[in-house]
Amino acid sequence: MKGIKVGNKISKYPIIQGGMGVGVSMHSLAGNVSKEGGIGIISTADIGYKEEDFFKNPMQANIRAIGKEIVKAREIAGNDKILGVNIMVALKNYSEVVKECVKQKIDLIISGAGIPKNLPEYIKNTNTKVAPIVSSLRCCKLIITHWIKKYNYAPDMIVIEGPEAGGHLGFKLEELDEDTKPKLEDITKDVVKYVREIEKEVGKEIPVISAGGIWDSNDIKKFLNLGASGVQMATRFVATNECDASQEFKQAYINAKKEDIKIIKSPVGMPGRAIYNNFIKKTENEKNKIDKCYGCIKTCNIADTPYCITRALINSVKGDIDNGLIFCGSNVSRINKIVPVHDLMKELVSEL
Ligand SMILES: Cc1cc2nc3c(=O)[nH]c(=O)nc-3n(C[C@H](O)[C@H](O)[C@H](O)COP(=O)(O)O)c2cc1C
Structure with missing residues (x-):
């Protein structure tokens, strides 16, 4: 089984725990997922909501909490593991949040809920890697073309979020019709084919990660067989002891x-x-x-x-x-118990 490469680190398992805001994936969940061999992602959306001054000064509280959460997650995971953050492009203070995460030497920034047009600008001369979230081949092409043209930089990873995902969805309401909605499998095939061409062009590996509705080890195997380097999962990680939600x-x-x-x-x-x-x-x-x-x-x-x-x-x-x-x-609706992250990870890799 191959893990996912991020810079000069590689995870043990091909599993990313998706960022979940507000406060659902903070240091405890992300730190434990990374410790257990996956890639844990801290959500930065209103990350400072537990800070005393959050209601008076949310921006400052959020920026302060980023450092605290990353340090605590690293204490759990260890410095050799891969730890990431999720930053929504839709945030008003997007650039400040990105800069703070880079300053805290985060390994990976995953960014969606909008098009992260300027993300490569903030990581020059650092070890932080960047991954846009896309919902179609069209969106993937748009970002890659723009980044290469403007920054001479290709993404370090592509995360595809299909229509079965949780939280905000990168589709129009009418595209989410039960009978006609796109399939993650088809988007994955298209994106993998295109990214393989870009890899040759730019001479760097770009792992493609599939997300949305992935449930078990057999699902993961299916996406690996389609050419994905891994999966991103979120809903199942909520039902863990270590998840930061109530x-x-x-x-x-x-x-x-x-x-x-x-x-x-x-x-x-x-x-x-x-x-x-x-x-x-x-x-x-x-x-x-x-x-x-x-x-x-x-x-x-x-x-x-x-x-x-x-x-x-x-x-x-x-x-x-x-x-x-x-x-x-x-x-x-398939969730029926809360388990330790360790057990969930073991179950998810059982068929790989
Ligand atoms: C409770 C919850 C909150 C989420 N919040 C965010 C978020 O803040 N930003 C984001 O990019 N994705 C968010 N997501 C999407 C996940 O990161 C993930 O890609 C997706 O849910 C994967 O599908 P799955 O839940 O079926 O495994 C959220 C998902 C859930 C379930």
Whole structure:
């Protein structure tokens, strides 16, 4: 079994734990995944929500928390392991967050929820590697062409997020129709073929990683056979002891049935997959009163957003799930117990 190469490090297993905001993948989950041979990803979305001054000064609290979380995750994983962060392009303070992660010598930045046009600019003369998240061959070509033209730099990895993923989805609502939505398998085949050509052109290896709806070892094997170098998984990692979310959040995953999973319109301006709970039902009929803006998302407008996504995600991760938004992947209804990361990793590689 081959791991995933990031700079001069290589993971034991071809598994990345996807970044999950707000506060779902912090130092505990990411550190333990890296320790167990995968690549752990800390989500930087409102990462400072536990800091005392977060409500007064979210930007400063977030920047401060990045350093703290990376240090704690490294203590768990060890310096020889690969540790990454997920940074959403949609964030207003995107460049400050990227710069702070690079300053903290993070191995890998995975960036989606928008097109990370300028990401290579921030990593010049550093060991940090960068991976855009794409949802189609078109989007992949656009980023690679732009990066090579503007920065003479090809991505260090490509993460493909298909329509079964959790959180925000890089598809239009009408593209997510049950019967006609694109298949991750097909996008993977197309992207792998194109990336192999680019690898020859630029003379560097570019691992392609598939994400969204991947459940077990056989699924992983299927994507490796299609030419992917690994997979990114998130939903299954929520149901671990080490996941940083509250017990109530994890229990909502265990309780979720197939009919509870819905595609919602997020204030970020993209569709997202979430558990259809009382909170979502309420916000469909009435606008939530917003008394404080955290200035987090570029596209969010306090005058017309149905609710504050920062507040809704913080509520759910802390356990107030009736007043919170719970993102999930399409496989959430198959979760029925909480296990240690060690056991989940062993199970996921059992057939490889
Ligand atoms: C609770 C939750 C939060 C997520 N938050 C983010 C995020 O902040 N940024 C991001 O790029 N992806 C986010 N994702 C997507 C995951 O990183 C991952 O790519 C995807 O969920 C993989 O599909 P799976 O959950 O079916 O394994 C989130 C997913 C979940 C389940």
